[in-house]
Structures are given as C-alpha cells and as structure tokens.
Amino acid sequence: MNRLADSLVSFCTEKPKLIYILLLILTVLIGSQIPRIQIDTDPENMLSAEHPARVFHNETKTKFAMHDAIVVGAINTKNENGVYNQQSLTAMHQLTDAIMQIEGVIKPDLMAISAVDNISQQTGGGIRFEWMMREAPVSEPAALAIRDKIERLPLLYNTLVSANGKAAAIYVPILDKNQSFNIAQQIRSEIAKLDSNDDWHITGLPVAEDQFGYEMFVQMGISAPLAGLMIFILLFVFFRNIPLIIAPMIVAMATVIITMGLLIGMGYTVHIMSSMIAIFLMPIAVVDSVHILSEFSDRYKPGESLKATVRQVIGHLFVPMLYTSITSSVGFYSLMLTPIPPVQIFGAFVGSGILLAFIITIVFMPAYLSRMSDESLQKLQDSLHKDEGGSRIAKFARGLGKFASGNQRVLLSFFAILFVVSVWGVTKIQINDNPVRWFKQDHEIRVADKVLNENFAGTYNAYLVFTDEQQVKGPELLSQELPAPPQALNDWLVDSFSQLQTLSVPEQLQGMLSNIDDKLFSDVDEDSATWLEQYQQLNEQSLHNSKRFQTPAVLSYMSELQVFFQQSGLVGKSNSLADVVKVVNRELRSGDAQDYTLPDSNNGVAQTLLQYQSSHRPNDLWHFVTPDFRASLMWLQLTSGDNQDMTKVVELLNQYIKTHPLPAGITVDWAGKAYLNVVWQENMVAGMLDSLISAFVIVFIMMILLFRSFVFGVLAMLPLTITISAIYGLIGFIGKDYDMPIAVLSALTLGLSVDFAIHFLERARSVFAQTGDIKRTFELMFDEPASAITRNALVIALGFTPLLFAPLVPYITVGVFLASIMAISALVTLLLLPAVMTVGKKFVFKLPQSNRK
Numbered sequence: 001m002n003r004l005a006d007s008l009v010s011f012c013t014e015k016p017k018l019i020y021i022l023l024l025i026l027t028v029l030i031g032s033q034i035p036r037i038q039i040d041t042d043p044e045n046m047l048s049a050e051h052p053a054r055v056f057h058n059e060t061k062t063k064f065a066m067h068d069a070i071v072v073g074a075i076n077t078k079n080e081n082g083v084y085n086q087q088s089l090t091a092m093h094q095l096t097d098a099i100m101q102i103e104g105v106i107k108p109d110l111m112a113i114s115a116v117d118n119i120s121q122q123t124g125g126g127i128r129f130e131w132m133m134r135e136a137p138v139s140e141p142a143a144l145a146i147r148d149k150i151e152r153l154p155l156l157y158n159t160l161v162s163a164n165g166k167a168a169a170i171y172v173p174i175l176d177k178n179q180s181f182n183i184a185q186q187i188r189s190e191i192a193k194l195d196s197n198d199d200w201h202i203t204g205l206p207v208a209e210d211q212f213g214y215e216m217f218v219q220m221g222i223s224a225p226l227a228g229l230m231i232f233i234l235l236f237v238f239f240r241n242i243p244l245i246i247a248p249m250i251v252a253m254a255t256v257i258i259t260m261g262l263l264i265g266m267g268y269t270v271h272i273m274s275s276m277i278a279i280f281l282m283p284i285a286v287v288d289s290v291h292i293l294s295e296f297s298d299r300y301k302p303g304e305s306l307k308a309t310v311r312q313v314i315g316h317l318f319v320p321m322l323y324t325s326i327t328s329s330v331g332f333y334s335l336m337l338t339p340i341p342p343v344q345i346f347g348a349f350v351g352s353g354i355l356l357a358f359i360i361t362i363v364f365m366p367a368y369l370s371r372m373s374d375e376s377l378q379k380l381q382d383s384l385h386k387d388e389g390g391s392r393i394a395k396f397a398r399g400l401g402k403f404a405s406g407n408q409r410v411l412l413s414f415f416a417i418l419f420v421v422s423v424w425g426v427t428k429i430q431i432n433d434n435p436v437r438w439f440k441q442d443h444e445i446r447v448a449d450k451v452l453n454e455n456f457a458g459t460y461n462a463y464l465v466f467t468d469e470q471q472v473k474g475p476e477l478l479s480q481e482l483p484a485p486p487q488a489l490n491d492w493l494v495d496s497f498s499q500l501q502t503l504s505v506p507e508q509l510q511g512m513l514s515n516i517d518d519k520l521f522s523d524v525d526e527d528s529a530t531w532l533e534q535y536q537q538l539n540e541q542s543l544h545n546s547k548r549f550q551t552p553a554v555l556s557y558m559s560e561l562q563v564f565f566q567q568s569g570l571v572g573k574s575n576s577l578a579d580v581v582k583v584v585n586r587e588l589r590s591g592d593a594q595d596y597t598l599p600d601s602n603n604g605v606a607q608t609l610l611q612y613q614s615s616h617r618p619n620d621l622w623h624f625v626t627p628d629f630r631a632s633l634m635w636l637q638l639t640s641g642d643n644q645d646m647t648k649v650v651e652l653l654n655q656y657i658k659t660h661p662l663p664a665g666i667t668v669d670w671a672g673k674a675y676l677n678v679v680w681q682e683n684m685v686a687g688m689l690d691s692l693i694s695a696f697v698i699v700f701i702m703m704i705l706l707f708r709s710f711v712f713g714v715l716a717m718l719p720l721t722i723t724i725s726a727i728y729g730l731i732g733f734i735g736k737d738y739d740m741p742i743a744v745l746s747a748l749t750l751g752l753s754v755d756f757a758i759h760f761l762e763r764a765r766s767v768f769a770q771t772g773d774i775k776r777t778f779e780l781m782f783d784e785p786a787s788a789i790t791r792n793a794l795v796i797a798l799g800f801t802p803l804l805f806a807p808l809v810p811y812i813t814v815g816v817f818l819a820s821i822m823a824i825s826a827l828v829t830l831l832l833l834p835a836v837m838t839v840g841k842k843f844v845f846k847l848p849q850s851n852r853k
Contacts, residue, residue, distance in 0.1 A: 006311055006314075006315055008362060008363070008366075009310060009311045009314045009315070009362075009366045010307075010311065012363050012364075012366040012367040012370075013307045013310060013311070013366050013367060013369075013370035015367070016367035016368070016370055016371050019363055019364060019367040020367065023250075023254055023360065023363075023364060026254075026258060027253075027254045027257050027258055030257070030258045030261035030262055030265065031257040031258065031260075031261045032261070033261040033262075033264045033265030034257070034260055034261050034264055036264050036265070037217075037264050037270055038264075038269045038270065039213040039214075039216065039217050039269065039270050039275075040213070040269035040270065040271050040342075041209045041210065041212045041213035041216065041271065041272060042177065042178075042209060043205075043209065043435055043673065043676065043677055043680065044057070044673070044676055045269075045271065045341060045342060046340050046341070046342060046343075046676075046677075046680035046683075046684070047339075047340075047341075047676065047679060047680045047683070048339070048341055051339075051679070053670075053675070053676060053679040054676065054679075056465075056669055056671055057671040057672065057675075057676055060463055060465055060633070060671035060672075061671070063626060063631065064463075064622065064623050064624070064626070064633045065109070065619070065622055065623060066463065066623065066633075067106055067109060067173035067174060067175070068173070068174055068177040068180070068204075068205070068206040068673075069171045069172055069173045069174065069204055069206070069461075070171075070172040070174060070180055070183060070184055070187070070202060070203075070204045070206060070207045071169055071170075071171060071172070071202070071203050071204040071452060071459045072095070072099070072169065072170040072172060072187055072191075072200070072201070072202050073167055073168070073169045073170075073200070073201045073202075073203070073448065073451070073452040073455070073456070074088060074091070074092060074167065074168050074169075074196070074198040074199070074200055074201075075166060075167045075198060075199040075200075075201065075451060075452075075455065076088050076166060076167075076197065076198045076199075077166055077199075078197060079197075081140075081143070081144065081147070081165065082162075082164065082165035082166040082167070083161065083165065083166065083167060083168040083198065084143050084144055084146065084147040084161075084165055085140060085143050086136075086137050086138070086139060086140055086142070086143050087195070087196065087197065088143075088168070088196065088197075088198050089113065089133065089136060089137050089143050089146065089168075090136040090137070090195075091194045091195065091196035091198060092112065092113055092114065092168055092170070093113075093114045093133060093135070093136040094136070094194060095170065095187075095190055095191065095194060096110070096112040096113075096114045096115060096170055097114075098190040098193075099112075099170065099172055099187060099190065100115075102183055102186050102187070104174050104175050104176060104179045104182075104183055105172055105173070105174060105175075105183065106173040106174065106175060108617070108619065109173040109619075109620075109623075110170070110171065110172055110173060111159075111160060111170070111171040112160065112169075112170040112171070113132055113133045113146065113150070113160055113161070113168060114131070114132065114133040114134070114136075116131075116132050116156060116160065116617065117129045117130065117131065117132060117615045117616050117617060118130050118131070118132045118149045118153070119153060119583055119584065119587055119615070120149075120152075120587060120591070121587050121591040126588075127584065127587045127588055127611050127614075128587075129614060129615040129616060131616065132146065132149060132150070132156075133146055147161075147165065153583060154575075154579050154582075154583065155575055155579055155580065155583065158456060158457045158572075158573055159456070159457060159573065159575070159637065162455040162456050163457075164455065166455055167451075167452065167455035167456060169452070169456060172187070174206065177206040177209070177210065178210060179210075180204075180206040180207040180209070180210040180211075181207060181210035181211050181213070181214050183207075184202050184207045184210075184211070187202060188202065199451075201444075201447065201448030201451055201452055202444075202445075202448055203436070203445060203448035203449045203452055203459055204459060205435060205436070205460070205641065205673050207445070208435050208436050208438075208439070208445050208449075209435055211445060212272070212435065212438050212439070212808065215807060215808060216270075216272060216275050216808065217270075217275075219275070219806050219807070219808055219811060220270075220275050220278065222802075222806075223278075223279050223802050223803055223806060223811065224256065224278040224279060224282060226802035227278075227279055227282045227283065227799050227800065227802050227803075228249065228252065228253065228282055229802075230798055230799055230801060230802060231248075231249070231252065231282065231283060231286055231795055231798075231799045232245065232249055234794060234795050234798055234799070235248060235249070235286070235290070235795070238290075238393065238791050239293060239297070243372060243373075244293065244372065245293075246368075247289060247293075247364065247365055247368040247369070248285075248286040248289030248290065248293070248365075249286070250364065250368075251285055251286060251289050251357060251360050251361050251364055251365070252281070252282050252283075252285040252286050252357070254360055254364075255281050255285040255353055255356050255357040255360060256277075256278045256281050256282055256285070256353070258353075258356060259277060259278075259281060259349055259350075259352065259353035259356060260277060260278060262349070262352075263277065263345070263349050268345055271342035271345070271346075272342070272438075272740070272810060273342045273343055273345070273346035273740065273741075273744065274342065274345055274346050274349065276346070276741075276810075276811070276814060277346065277349055277350055277353065279800065279803060279811075279814070280350050280353075281350060281353045281354070281357065282799060283795055283796040283799030283800060284328065284353075284354060284357065284752070284796065285353070285354075285357035285360075285361075286795055286799075287324075287755065287792050287795070287796065288317075288321045288324075288325070288357070288358060288361040288362075288365075289361055289365055290788065290791050290792050290795055291317055291320075291321065291759065291788050291792065292313055292314070292317060292361070292365050292369075294784060294787060294788035294791060295313045295316065295317060295784065295788065296309065296310065296313045296369060298784045299312060299313060300377065302374070302377065306369070306370060306372070306377070307370050310366045310369050310370055311366075314362065314365075314366055318362070319706075319762075320758050320759050320762045321358060321361070321362075322358065323702065323706050323758055324754070324755040324758050324759065325354055325355055325357070325358035326355075326702065327699050327702060327703075327750075327754050327755065327758070328351075328354045328752060328754075328755060329350075329351035329352070329354045329355050330351070330695055330698050330699055330702070330750075331351075331695050331699070331749075331750035331752075332346075332347045332348075332350040332351035332354065333347055333348065333351040333695075334347065334691035334692065334694055334695030334698075334750070335347025335348075335351075335688075335691055335744065336348055336691075337687060337690055337691040337694055338683070338684060338687030338688055338690070338691055339683045339684075339686075339687050340680060340683060340684050340687060343684065343687070343740070343743075343744065346744065347691075393787050393790050393791060393794075394783070394784075394787045396790065397782050397783070397786035397787045397789075397790055397830075398782050398783065398786075400782065400786065400830050400831070401778060401779065401781070401782025401786060401830075401834070402782075403831070404778075404782075404830065404831050404834045404835060405775070405778060405834065405838070407835075408834070408835040408838050408839055409835075409839070411831050411832060411835040412832075412835050412836065412839065415722055415828070415831075415832050418722065418726060419721075419722055419725055419726075421729065422722075422725035422726045422728070422729030422730075423725055423729065424729065424732075425728070425729025425730060425731070425732035425733045426725065426728050426729050426732050427732065428732035428733060428735075429728060429731055429732040429738045430644065430732075430735065430737055430738060431643070431644070431681060431685055431737070431738045432642050432643050432644045432681075432737040432738065432739065433642075433643050433677060433681055433737065433739040433740060434640075434641040434642045434643065434677075435641065435677070436449045436641050437641075437642075437737075437809060438808055438809050438810055439807070439808065439809065440807055440808075440809060443807065449641075453572075453639040453640070454639075456572070456637070456639075457572030457573030457637045457639070458571075458572035458573065458636075458637035458638040458639040458640075459637070459639075460637070460638040460639070460640065460641040460673075460674050461635065461636070461637065461638075461672050461673065461674060462636040462638060462646060462649065462670065462671075462672040462674040462675050463633050463634070463635060463636070463670065463671040463672040463675075464633070464634040464636060464653070464668055464669075464670060465631060465632075465633050465634075465668065465669050465670070465671055466549070466554075466558065466631065466632045466633075466634070466666055466667070466668055467630065467631045467666070467667050467668075467669070468548040468549070468630045468631065468665055468666055469665050469666070469667050470548070470664070470665035486527045486528050547602070547606075547628070547629035547630070548629065548630065548663075548665070548666065549577060549625050549629045549630070549631070549632040550602050550605045550606050550609070550629050551602055551605070552598050552599060552600055552601065552602070552604075552605060553663060554663050554666065555577060555578040555581060555598050555605065556578070556598055557660075557662070557663055557666075558576050558577070558578045558632070558634060559576070559578040559579075559582075559598065560660070561634075561653075561656060561660075562574045562576060562578070562579075562634070564652075564656055565636065565649070565652070568649075568652055570638070570645060570648050570649050570652060571636050571637070571638060571649060572637045572638060572639045573636075573637045574634055574635060574636045574637065575624070575634070575635045575637075576624060576632065576633070576634040576635070577621075577624040577625045577632050578598060580608075580609070580612055580621065580624060581598055581599070581605055581608045581609065582596050582597060582598060583596070584608040584609075584611050584612050585597065585598065585599055585604070585608050588607070588608065588611065609621060623635075636649070636672075638674060641674060641677075643674075643677050643678045643681050646674045646675060646677065646678045647678050650670065650675070650678065653668070681739075681740075684740060684743055685738070685743070688743045688744075692724075692750065695750050696717075696720075696750065699717070699720070699750065699754055700713055700717055701713075703716040703717060703754070703758075706758070707761065707762075707765070711840075711843050711844055712761055712765070712844075715757070715761055715833060715836065715837065715844070716754055716757045716758060716761055717754065717757075718757070718828070718832060718833065718836065719753050719754070719756060719757045719825050719828040719829045719832065719833065720749070720750060720753040720754045720757070720825070722824075722828045722832065723749055723753040723821060723824045723825040723828055724749050724750065724753070726824055727745070727749060727817060727820060727821055727824065730820075731817075736813075739810075739813075740810070741810045741813045741814050742813065742817070745814070745817050745818070745821065749821050749825070752796065752821065752822065752825060753821070753825035753828075753829075755792075756789050756792070756793070756825055756826055756829040756830075757829050757833065759785065759788070759789060760781070760785065760786075760789060760829050760830070760833055761833070763781060763785040764777060764778075764781050764785075764833075764837065767780050767781060768845055774837075774838060774841055774845065778834050778838070781834070782830075786830055789826055789829060789830065790826060790830075792826075793822045793823065793825070793826035794822075796818070796822045797818065797819040797822035797823055798819070800814065800815045800818045800819055801815060801819065802815070803815030803818075804816065
C-alpha cells in the first residue's frame with residue numbers, strides 16, 4: 001500500500017500542472033450539469049412508486065376524484081358576528097371568483113361559501129338546491145341568514161366556516177401540486193386587492209411542501225458558500241497562511257461540484273436530503289487535508305527536501321486516511337439499505353463524495369505542496385511555532401492530555417454512567433414528523449397552520465376507504481340457479497339475434513336479455529316467459545345487492561364509526577356518504593332534526609342520492625362513493641399533521657373494528673398524505689436501524705482488519721458507541737422528535753466518530769512501538785496528533801454553523817447536532833481511549849514481536 005502511495009505522490013509532485021489541469025477539466029465538465037437541477041419536496045416520494053400504500057393512495061385519488069388542495073382562511077375576531085358580516089362575506093365572494101380564474105385550479109371542485117349549495121325544503125313539498133351565496137350579501141341581516149343556512153348542513157359546518165363563526169375557508173383543489181407555490185403567490189396578490197379587515201392565511205400540505213422546495217433551493221445557494229467561508233476562516237486561524245489553506249478549499253469545492261454535478265447529470269431530483277449533500281461534504285472533504293497540513297507543518301524543516309517531506313507525510317497517513325474515508329463512506333452507504341429512495345440517493349452520493357474527496361486529496365495536495373515557495377513555508381513555521389508553548393490548540397490538547405492521564409478511573413466511571421443514562425434516554429425517543437414543522441414557528445405557513453387548525457375541524461386530510469369484496473353474481477352464476485332455457489326460447493333467441501349460433505356462453509345470454517323489449521317478451525310461450533321473468537328477477541336482485549353502499553346497515557356502521565372518531569378527540573370532523581344521505585332525507589321529510597337519520601330501506605337511500613344529483617354540484621357525490629356503489633370514502637379532518645396523531649387514529653380504528661366487526665365482505669384501508677407520512681416514517685425507522693446495525697458490524701470488522709487486532713478493533717468502536725448513544729439519548733431526554741434529519745445523523749456519527757479513533761490508535765501504536773513507554777507515548781500523542789484531531793473536529797463542527805441561521809428547521813437541526821457529534825466524538829476519543837488503554841495496558845499493548853523495539 002505504501003509503495004502505491006509513494007509512486008502516486010512521486011508522480012503528482014513531478015507533474016503538478018498536469019494534476020491541476022485534469023482536476024479543472026473534470027470539475028468544469030461535470031459541474032456544467034448543475035444548472036439542470038430539479039427540486040423535489042413531495043413526501044410521497046419517500047416511498048417507491050411501487051409501494052402498496054402509495055399505489056392504493058393514487059388509486060383512491062383517481063377513483064374518488066380527490067385532489068391536492070390549498071386552504072385559504074379568513075379570520076375575523078373584531079366583529080361580534082365573526083366572518084358573518086357584509087364586508088367579510090363580500091371579500092370572500094370576490095376572492096373566490098378571482099381564484100377560479102387562476103390557471104391550474106379545478107373550478108368544479110372548489111369549495112367556498114359562494115360555490116356550494118344550500119339544501120332545504122321547497123315550498124309545497126320536495127327538496128330545493130340553491131347557491132349558498134350566489135351574490136355577496138347586501139346587508140348584515142343577509143349575512144346572518146347565511147350563518148343560519150350553513151349551521152344546518154353538517155357537510156359544510158366547521159369545514160367552510162368554523163364552529164365559532166370567526167373563520168371561513170376556501171378549499172382550492174389544484175391539478176398539479178408542484179404549482180401550489182405559484183398558485184399561492186397569485187392568491188396572495190388577489191388578497192392584497194381586497195377591502196377587508198380580516199386576517200388572511202394560506203396553508204395546506206401541498207403549498208407547504210412546494211414553498212419548502214423554493215426556500216430550500218435558496219438555502220442551498222447560501223449555506224454551502226457560507227460553510228466554505230467559515231472553513232476558510234478556521235483554516236486561516238489554524239495555519240495563518242493563505243496560500244497553504246487554499247489547497248484544502250480547492251479539494252472541498254471540487255468534491256462538492258463534481259458530486260452535485262453527477263447527481264443532477266444522472267437525472268436525480270434534489271430532495272430535502274440531497275439538498276444537504278454540499279453542506280455535508282464541504283467540511284468532511286477538508287478533514288484529510290487538515291491531517292496532511294498538520295503533520296507536514298510538524299515534520300517540515302527549512303532547508304529539507306520539500307518533495308521528500310511530502311512523500312513521508314502521505315506515506316505515513318495514507319493507510320489511516322484510506323480507512324477513515326472508507327469507514328465514513330460505509331456509514332453513508334449503509335443508508336442505501338433503507339427503503340426510502342431520497343435517503344438512498346443521499347447516502348450513495350455522500351458516501352461516493354467522501355471517497356472522491358480522499359482521491360482528490362491524495363492527488364492534489366502533494367502536487368500543491370510541492371510548488372509552495374520557501375517564503376510561504378517559512379510563514380507556516382513561524383505561525384505554528386511562534387512560541388515555545390505552541391498554538392492555542394496545541395496548549396488545549398496538552399491540557400486535555402494531562403487531565404486524561406490524571407483522572408483515568410474517574411473518566412471510565414463517567415463514560416460508563418453516561419452510556420447507561422444515554423441508553424435510558426434512547427428509550428424515550430418519540431418518532432414523529434410533520435412537513436409544516438419544517439418551517440420556523442414565525443413562518444407564515446406555520447402561523448397559518450396554527451391559526452386555521454385552532455378554528456376549524458382540521459386542515460390535514462386522511463381518507464378511510466371502504467370496499468365491498470363480495471363477488472357479484474354474473475350471468476354464469478345466475479344461470480346456474482335456473483334450469484336450462486326451454487328449447488323453444490333458445491331457438492327463438494337464436495333466430496332473433498342471427499349473429500349468434502348458440503346460447504352456450506352466459507355473457508352472450510346476458511347481452512341479449514338486456515335488449516329484449518316488451519313486444520318480444522310477449523311473443524314467447526308461457527314456459528319461456530316464466531324463465532325470463534325468473535332470470536330478470538335474479539339479475540335485478542343481484543345488481544341491487546351489489547350496491548352495498550346503498551344499504552342502511554352499511555351506512556349506519558359508517559355513521560357510528562364517525563361518532564366514535566369524533567368522541568375520541570383525535571379527529572376534528574369526518575364526512576361520509578351517510579352524511580349526504582341524512583341531510584337529503586331530512587329535507588325530503590319534515591326538515592326537522594329528528595329526521596336527520598338514514599332511510600330504512602335500500603330504495604330510500606337510492607331516492608335520496610337521486611335527489612342529491614339534482615344539485616348544482618352533482619359530481620360531489622362521487623367523492624364519497626363510486627358509481628357502482630361498491631366502494632365508499634370517509635374524509636377525516638385532523639387538526640394535527642404529526643405522524644404520531646395519525647398513528648393514533650389508525651390504532652383507534654383497529655380497536656373499534658375488534659369490538660365492532662365490519663359488515664360481511666367489507667374491507668377498509670387508508671389513503672391520504674397524513675397516512676402516507678406515517679408509512680414512510682415507519683419504513684425509515686426500520687430501515688435506519690437495519691442500516692446502522694449493518695454498518696456498525698462492517699466497520700467493526702474493518703477495524704479488526706486494519707489494526708490486525710481484536711482489542712484495537714473494540715477500542716476503535718468505543719468513541720462511536722458512546723457518541724451515538726449520547727446524542728440519541730439527549731434527543732430522547734429533550735423531547736426532540738426523531739424525524740428524517742435526525743435519523744440520517746446516525747450515518748454521519750458512525751462514519752466520523754470512528755475517524756478520530758483510527759488516527760489516534762494508529763499513531764498511539766506507532767509511537768509506543770518507538771518508545772516502549774506508555775506514559776511517554778501519551779505525552780507525545782497529546783502533541784501533534786491530538787492537535788490535528790482537535791483541528792478537524794473544529795473544522796467540521798464550526799463548518800456547519802451557517803446552518804443555524806437557516807429559515808428551515810431541518811437545516812438548523814443538522815447544524816446543531818452535527819456540531820454536538822463532532823465535539824462529543826473528539827472528546828470521547830481524547831479522554832476515553834487513553835484511560836482505557838492505560839488501565840488495560842496488558843491487553844492493549846501486547847504487540848507482535850516484529851513491532852517491538
């Protein structure tokens with residue numbers, strides 16, 4: 001391995017300009033793909049297109065003509081009648097008309113006070129459908145009259161207008177959820193034109209996701225350059241030599257540009273996770289460069305051969321850097337084991353980016369260092385060795401070494417207790433996510449979500465789909481219940497329909513029977529007529545029975561389930577076919593509350609639905625039931641988009657079904673964005689656990705192979721184990737939700753925590769082989785090696801600090817916890833390993849005979 005490194009370094013130091021040119025060409029060519037970037041923030045893509053839950057969700061949307069919708073809300077707390085005043089309702093009417101003119105809005109399905117029907121009894125009997133607010137009210141009494149109408153219609157009450165009367169909403173269905181941000185911006189422009197004292201808000205998962213994509217794109221253009229600037233400043237503080245620190249910055253920038261160019265050029269969209277690739281790679285890419293610069297500055301003396309020193313440094317660090325790069329990439333490659341496509345892509349490209357950074361470092365750094373001037377090298381020596389005590393980092397490292405050597409058993413006890421407490425904290429972790437919480441609390445989307453859900457039954461949608469799985473009797477089964485047709489009938493039908501030669505195929509018989517008119521029916525003999533009557537009766541009965549969602553028993557079950565959901569407190573409101581039937585049935589009878597019930601026969605239900613289709617919005621019926629009445633949808637409104645709350649609703653349904661079995665042949669399944677978020681998060685948690693365990697085992701085996709020692713393999717895993725448990729234990733104690741960014745941090749922890757341990761253990765074993773004295777070994781270890789580890793920890797930790805100023809919560813989360821991970825892993829490495837190695841010296845420093853001096 002060292003021969004390979006020596007040959008490579010020799011070539012690079014002899015042909016530096018060629019290295020520069022090749023790196024430049026590669027970066028420019030691949031980087032040219034970046035302008036083709038496509039942003040994707042749809043949580044549905046957390047699941048593969050073939051996932052059963054996603055397939056069923058899309059089938060449900062198609063079957064029931066459900067669309068993603070933007071929710072526009074008006075709040076009026078100043079008027080004693082809330083939004084039921086002339087000015088507010090006039091503004092609502094004007095805005096509804098304006099929204100209907102926006103391209104991409106599905107006008108027939110838009111729900112607003114002025115776009116829905118009032119259902120009432122017609123004078124003299126019958127039922128009447130009229131627009132709820134055809135024109136804006138001309139007086140305050142007219143506005144209050146609208147309140148009275150809405151409060152009589154459960155389908156609209158607490159959906160279009162809040163129960164407290166302080167808020168009104170417009171539900172804006174859209175053709176393409178990727179246009180929701182643009183449509184929301186147009187709606188905001190229309191709101192600005194209104195003469196209104198109301199407070200207006202826009203929310204809904206589609207607009208939240210699309211707006212996040214817009215802001216994520218902006219954040220990508222800010223955070224990565226800021227991270228680069230922060231790293232540049234840190235390196236300048238460490239080395240005080242601008243020509244020298246330009247090298248690691250070139251390595252980092254080339255790594256980021258090439259990796260992102262490959263991602264985009266290969267046709268992948270940039271999701272919330274892949275948008276962080278540049279932020280992750282920027283600090284990680286300079287780690288090996290910092291190690292090289294630290295050791296180079298320590299080894300190089302003025303007058304010595306520059307190229308020889310470079311070869312010596314790379315030769316010494318090549319194997320540790322190779323293994324740290326591999327282990328870091330393994331940590332991220334393990335994410336490819338998760339069933340979440342965006343996480344797989346993120347893991348694949350960050351892992352590959354780390355290996356790319358190693359290759360560029362090994363090739364570019366020797367070429368660059370070999371061309372440095374004597375003046376720059378002298379400045380480097382002066383800045384790092386300007387006083388006998390060394391730099392502040394060197395002083396800190398030596399102080400840490402003294403503390404570690406003087407408190408070994410105290411440190412062992414502390415870390416043992418920390419581990420136990422951390423494991424306890426891990427058990428308290430709450431798995432949860434909500435796309436709206438990706439924004440800060442004062443963001444307009446977050447504010448709108450809070451205000452509207454405080455007033456309405458809920459702006460988050462879940463769909464519970466009921467399906468009749470019973471087999472419908474077709475012609476073949478029906479014909480089996482009757483004797484064969486009389487021969488005379490058979491002959492007569494063949495003569496009447498000359499295109500047929502036989503009646504052996506039941507489907508053909510069914511097709512002919514459906515075309516028989518009364519005249520032909522009267523022409524057949526008595527036996528044939530009797531057979532035809534029996535067949536038609538069976539056929540009508542079969543068709544009648546197949547329409548399960550016209551039966552009072554099934555609708556009653558759904559209605560009782562709705563009451564159960566409402567009483568649970570988890571569901572703000574639900575709407576189903578049963579509500580439609582009960583409203584129309586009430587108006588067909590007395591119009592009073594006591595008749596707000598289901599009819600007692602199938603024909604009664606069918607009559608109410610037939611009447612409903614005389615409204616201005618007859619197609620609304622098909623949002624709740626399919627035309628064959630074999631499937632029905634219950635629309636649940638939730639005030640929370642948290643996955644935890646949706647999970648509780650799912651569990652609630654399961655408990656209800658156990659005590660109240662579904663009608664025979666009826667099955668239920670979930671659809672809707674709120675439910676899909678639960679599914680992909682469950683997959684993420686299970687996938688992350690599998691990937692973490694797999695990567696942990698792989699890295700452990702690699703450590704044993706690297707050090708050719710089981711003991712050193714265990715030592716290398718100690719900082720990783722303590723760091724992961726401490727970070728996730730802290731998350732459990734502070735109540736931070738275990739969401740996607742938190743889950744992915746386990747890969748970074750696994751990769752980088754072991755890096756510090758590899759460098760520390762490799763140098764410690766090498767130094768001990770030279771000194772043969774443990775005390776002297778650790779005195780030397782807390783000189784340059786500990787300083788290099790500290791510098792790297794600071795570069796990575798502080799390199800992520802620009803994320804703390806991001807307007808998006810996932811970026812802030814990553815910034816905070818990455819800084820914590822680096823600080824903890826570096827401290828554990830520098831404090832725990834010396835203590836364990838000293839206490840267990842009989843096992844640790846039992847070196848092969850060939851390594852002893």
